[in-house]
Amino acid sequence: MEAPSPNRRQAGARLLGCLCGSTGPGLAWSALALPGVEPRHRLPRAETLPPLAVALTLDACGGAFDHTLIDTLIQRRVAATVFTTARWLRGNPQGLRTLLAHPTLFELENHGAEHRPALVGATLYGMHGPADLAGVEREINGGAAAITATGQPAPRWFRGAGARYDAASLQLIAQRGLRVAGYSLNADDGATAAAATVERRLLAAQAGDVILAHMNKPAGGTAEGLAAALPALQQRGLQFVRLSQVPPGLALLPAETPAAPARRHNPAG
Numbered sequence: 001m002e003a004p005s006p007n008r009r010q011a012g013a014r015l016l017g018c019l020c021g022s023t024g025p026g027l028a029w030s031a032l033a034l035p036g037v038e039p040r041h042r043l044p045r046a047e048t049l050p051p052l053a054v055a056l057t058l059d060a061c062g063g064a065f066d067h068t069l070i071d072t073l074i075q076r077r078v079a080a081t082v083f084t085t086a087r088w089l090r091g092n093p094q095g096l097r098t099l100l101a102h103p104t105l106f107e108l109e110n111h112g113a114e115h116r117p118a119l120v121g122a123t124l125y126g127m128h129g130p131a132d133l134a135g136v137e138r139e140i141n142g143g144a145a146a147i148t149a150t151g152q153p154a155p156r157w158f159r160g161a162g163a164r165y166d167a168a169s170l171q172l173i174a175q176r177g178l179r180v181a182g183y184s185l186n187a188d189d190g191a192t193a194a195a196a197t198v199e200r201r202l203l204a205a206q207a208g209d210v211i212l213a214h215m216n217k218p219a220g221g222t223a224e225g226l227a228a229a230l231p232a233l234q235q236r237g238l239q240f241v242r243l244s245q246v247p248p249g250l251a252l253l254p255a256e257t258p259a260a261p262a263r264r265h266n267p268a269g
């Protein structure tokens with residue numbers, strides 16, 4: 001990773017504050033020698049997907065329910081895949097009801113139990129990974145159990161907190177029959193990006209993109225930026241699909257485009 005500019009450094013500090021509640025005096029950008037790998041993914045070509053398919057994925061890490069964002073998606077008939085933790089589900093029963101009331105638009109996938117990274121013994125953006133692989137398995141199983149407890153199908157996709165993984169965790173996720181959901185376009189930096197930034201990034205979306213944004217921080221700029229960009233994206237003919245429309249057994253593809261700086265920010269929230 002290139003040396004961060006002062007602005008990047010400040011952004012990193014904001015992200016840390018966002019993620020762990022406190023930047024703490026000992027945390028600096030130099031602490032962000034990021035562990036693990038961060039898969040960059042695009043949609044594969046499949047008969048089940050329209051040619052101009054794009055996937056909007058929304059992480060619900062913890063926190064609240066951005067009803068403005070979800071209302072916008074409902075009004076515009078924009079589908080999304082919601083990666084939710086057990087923690088978010090516990091804290092947002094009304095938000096869950098809203099999502100479940102629109103089954104043709106929203107589906108739930110696995111973002112873990114307590115939003116701990118799939119990185120054994122490592123710390124990512126201030127979040128501590130489990131001490132052993134059994135802890136990663138508890139994240140996977142706890143997230144899945146919370147989703148099936150809502151009456152929804154067992155999740156088929158997994159995205160760990162912070163979207164980075166170590167090799168053993170990737171192997172475990174595959175062994176559990178789950179596919180890792182990376183992304184190709186980071187829209188909101190863990191819901192810390194301003195609305196204008198979210199809008200600008202979304203307007204760069206192309207067919208095949210897997211967009212990452214957040215629906216757990218209503219005070220952020222994500223909802224406003226998304227509302228501003230969606231009409232143009234739909235005007236261009238992009239069709240929003242859910243990851244369940246990717247045929248079983250078909251993984252996402254490595255993203256072809258090199259990761260632009262705007263897309264390398266911490267995606268977690």
Ligand SMILES: [Zn+2]
Binds near residue numbers: 059061111115160268
């Ligand atoms: Zn998250």
